[in-house]
């Protein structure tokens with residue numbers, strides 16, 4: 681487990697949170713991660729993305745989690761997208777699993793994923809889906825019980841413009857199970873009512 685890492689649910693983003701999340705996003709894109717953005721990755725693009733994400737959180741469409749170190753600096757983040765078509769009320773998507781390069785390989789990604797799974801369960805979700813172009817992320821998801829569904833070639837672009845494939849993963853969640861890594865301090869931030877009928 682990462683020492684003194686706290687995973688927190690962000691419901692209202694102040695300028696400190698916008699800045700910290702933007703630092704993480706910019707670092708990941710500049711480090712070559714295929715996470716929607718191309719180089720050059722400006723701060724304006726990053727801040728605009730997080731402000732839009734906050735509006736989506738406020739509408740109850742998604743849960744936004746941040747991992748903070750002992751000094752309160754945001755070192756990683758993850759989202760659970762809750763709003764889905766009405767015929768998929770049990771499903772959620774995991775999106776934007778991001779850890780700053782200087783905080784990697786210490787279990788922050790694992791702690792974020794465990795907290796996201798708990799949040800999804802708390803919101804009544806029993807199936808999670810994601811796609812990733814990162815082999816580091818593929819190992820993380822596989823270690824936490826996610827199943828690899830398949831790969832789509834030429835799905836997106838790396839930040840430098842070359843094509844990249846994406847790999848689809850899914851995981852069934854069950855009430856009463858405790859996602860690995862769940863010992864990390866984390867707020868329960870899913871007060872959303874289950875979407876099941």
Ligand SMILES: CC(C)(COP(=O)(O)OP(=O)(O)OC[C@H]1O[C@@H](n2cnc3c(N)ncnc32)[C@H](O)[C@@H]1OP(=O)(O)O)[C@@H](O)C(=O)NCCC(=O)NCCS
Pocket residue numbers: 681708713714715776777778779780783784785786787788789790791810811812813814816817819820
């Ligand atoms: C994928 C990503 C989120 C993983 O974050 P992370 O914090 O490094 O993840 P973890 O620390 O939990 O696991 C990473 C590795 O460190 C190892 N590790 C964990 N804790 C450790 C510790 N205390 N000491 C040594 N190694 C450790 C894990 O076993 C894992 O090993 P592996 O590379 O053999 O699989 C991160 O690499 C990232 O942000 N990548 C760029 C963005 C991206 O592409 N995200 C995916 C979008 S879907």
